[in-house]
Amino acid sequence: MSKIYLDNAASTPIRQEVIQVMNDVLKNYIGNPSSSHQFGRRNKALIEISRISIASSIHALPSEIIFTSGGTEANNLVLRSAIRDLKVKRILSSPIEHKSVLETILDIARCSKIVIELIKLEEKGSIDREDLERKLKNNSITTIVSLMHANNEIGNLSDIEEIGFLCKKYGSYFHSDIVQTVGHFPMNVKNIPLDFAGASAHKFYGPLGIGFVFIRKGLLVNPFLTGGGQEKNLRAGTENICCIVGMAKALELAYSSLNEEKGKIETLKKYCISELKREIPEIKFNGLSDFLDKSLYTILNISIPIKNNILSFFLDLKGIAVSEGSACASSYVRRSHVIEAVSGKDPSSYLRISFGIFNKMKDIDALIDALIEIKKNIGKTFWVKI
Numbered sequence: 001m002s003k004i005y006l007d008n009a010a011s012t013p014i015r016q017e018v019i020q021v022m023n024d025v026l027k028n029y030i031g032n033p034s035s036s037h038q039f040g041r042r043n044k045a046l047i048e049i050s051r052i053s054i055a056s057s058i059h060a061l062p063s064e065i066i067f068t069s070g071g072t073e074a075n076n077l078v079l080r081s082a083i084r085d086l087k088v089k090r091i092l093s094s095p096i097e098h099k100s101v102l103e104t105i106l107d108i109a110r111c112s113k114i115v116i117e118l119i120k121l122e123e124k125g126s127i128d129r130e131d132l133e134r135k136l137k138n139n140s141i142t143t144i145v146s147l148m149h150a151n152n153e154i155g156n157l158s159d160i161e162e163i164g165f166l167c168k169k170y171g172s173y174f175h176s177d178i179v180q181t182v183g184h185f186p187m188n189v190k191n192i193p194l195d196f197a198g199a200s201a202h203k204f205y206g207p208l209g210i211g212f213v214f215i216r217k218g219l220l221v222n223p224f225l226t227g228g229g230q231e232k233n234l235r236a237g238t239e240n241i242c243c244i245v246g247m248a249k250a251l252e253l254a255y256s257s258l259n260e261e262k263g264k265i266e267t268l269k270k271y272c273i274s275e276l277k278r279e280i281p282e283i284k285f286n287g288l289s290d291f292l293d294k295s296l297y298t299i300l301n302i303s304i305p306i307k308n309n310i311l312s313f314f315l316d317l318k319g320i321a322v323s324e325g326s327a328c329a330s331s332y333v334r335r336s337h338v339i340e341a342v343s344g345k346d347p348s349s350y351l352r353i354s355f356g357i358f359n360k361m362k363d364i365d366a367l368i369d370a371l372i373e374i375k376k377n378i379g380k381t382f383w384v385k386i
C-alpha cells in the first residue's frame with residue numbers, strides 16, 4: 001500500500017539538511033550550555049548564533065527571541081505573562097483560535113478576574129473588523145488582542161498589520177499565533193505593530209518539540225518558568241541545543257527557498273481544487289480555503305455530504321494521511337470548533353488536506369482516486385440527504 005502524507009499543517013517532515021546539523025550537534029557538542037568552562041561556552045555560542053539567525057529571519061532583535069518547547073508553550077507564555085506582568089484585565093480573541101489559545105484563556109479566566117470577549121466572524125470565518133474596532137474603542141481596561149495570522153484548519157489569513165495598527169490606535173497589546181505562517185510567508189516584525197508572536201519548528205520542516213516566542217523588547221520581565229534563569233530569566237531550563245540549531249537551519253532554508261517552494265505548493269493546491277470540483281461536484285470548500293489569495297497555500301478544507309465524519313478513516317485505510325482538523329484533537333473524536341463556527345451543524349464529513357514541499361502531483365491524483373472510490377462504495381449508505 002502506498003503511503004501518502006497530506007497532513008503538513010499538523011507537522012511537516014524534517015529536511016535532510018536539518019537532520020545533518022542536528023546530528024553534528026548530538027555527536028560533537030557535550031556539556032551544559034550554562035557551564036562556564038569551554039564546553040559550556042561552546043554550546044552557549046551555538047544557541048546565540050541560532051538566536052541571531054532566527055531573529056534576522058523575522059527582522060527582530062536577538063534579545064526579542066525566547067526559545068520554547070513549541071507553539072503551545074509560546075501562546076501560554078504570552079497570555080499568562082501578560083495577565084501577570086502587564087496587568088491585562090481583558091482578552092479579545094476569536095472563536096476559531098487554536099486550542100492552545102482558547103483553552104489557555106479559559107484556564108486564566110478560572111483563576112483570575114478577567115473579561116473575555118470573542119470577536120464576531122464574517123460568513124466564511126474572517127474576523128469582523130468593525131466588531132474588533134467597536135470592542136477596542138471601549139478601552140478603559142488594559143487589553144490584549146490575541147488573533148492568529150492564519151487558521152490551522154481552514155487556512156484563512158488575517159491582515160495582522162491592519163489588526164496591529166488598530167490595537168495600537170486604541171492602546172491594546174497585540175499577540176498573534178503565527179505558527180502556520182512563519183517560514184511560509186515573509187515576516188517583518190519591524191513593520192507590523194506586534195507585541196508577541198509564537199512559532200513552532202515542526203511546521204516549517206524542523207524538529208518537533210521546539211519553537212520560539214517573539215516578545216517586543218522589554219515587555220515581559222518575570223519568569224514564566226522559574227529555575228536557573230535561562231532565556232533571559234523568562235524560561236528556565238537547560239536548553240535543547242540540538243533542536244534549537246535544527247530550528248534555526250530549518251527557518252534559514254524555509255526563507256532561502258520560499259518563492260520556489262511556495263510556487264510549487266500553490267500549483268498542487270490549484271490542481272487539487274480543480275480536480276475535486278470536476279470529480280466530486282457535491283464538494284464544498286470550508287472557510288476561505290479555496291480563495292488562493294485569502295488563505296494559506298498549504299491548506300485546503302473540504303466537506304463532502306457523507307455522514308459520520310468517516311472520510312479520513314477510509315483514506316487512512318488506503319494509506320493516505322489527511323486530518324479532520326487540528327492534530328491536538330485527533331486522539332478524541334469531537335467535531336472541530338472551527339468547522340462548527342464557520343459551517344454550523346452541517347452533518348457532512350470534512351477534511352483538511354495540507355500540502356508540503358515533499359508532495360507531488362501523483363499524491364493529489366491518488367487522493368482524488370481514493371475519494372471517488374470511497375464515494376462509490378460507501379456513498380449510498382452514508383450519503384447525507386440535503
Ligand code: PLP
Nearest residue numbers: 070071072098152177179180200
Ligand atoms: N497554533 C497553531 C495555529 C497550530 O497549528 C499549532 C499546532 O498545530 C499550535 C499552535 C501548537 O503548536 P505546537 O504543536 O508546537 O505546540
